[in-house]
Amino acid sequence: MGDLRAFDLQEYIDYYNCLYYVESGGSEDTIEYALHFPFKRIYTIDHRTEITDQLKQRFWFNNRVQVFSRVHDTAFYELARMVPNEYSAVIWLSDHYLPQNLDQLSKIRPAKKDVIIVDSNRCCELADIMYLHKYFGLTHSIHNAMLGKHGKGLVLAPLPKQAIA
DSSP states (O other), X not given: OOOGGGSOHHHHHHHHOEEEEEEESOOHHXXXXXXXXOOSEEEEEESOHHHHHHHHXXXXXXXXXXXXXXXXXXXXXXXXXXXXXXXXXXXXXXXXXXXXXXXXXXXXXXXXXXXXXXXXXGSOSHHHHHHHHHHHTTTEEEEEEEOSSSOEEEEEEEOOHHHHO
């Protein structure tokens, strides 16, 4: 599994005005790391109730953090809708629902101005990479990134508006 701490999220906050953080595949480490940055809200979702229960107990006191259990196929869709369209988000995808999450993101975040970081363990199949290009190939640059000592991943960064037109 990759390590989100390989990224200076402040760069995305400053350059792309990412004021929200959204992740699928909840983790204490990634939430704690995101808390070091001035995100308005930090949303996390996981399909494993034992993980979400732990995260809720760990972060119950922090009103910036909201933990959701994936109880149905549209849960990520509903979570991502919580980010106002006028703002951008850093989105960390590290669970087993990558194609489904990408499809839902492309429908709810039509401005496609979010920075998306994909854990390599979740995008090593050709079909997943094809999904990335299908949904974001015209609006984002897609490049490889190191996610810590042993992890690799992909970063999808919004293209300048004039490049999209």
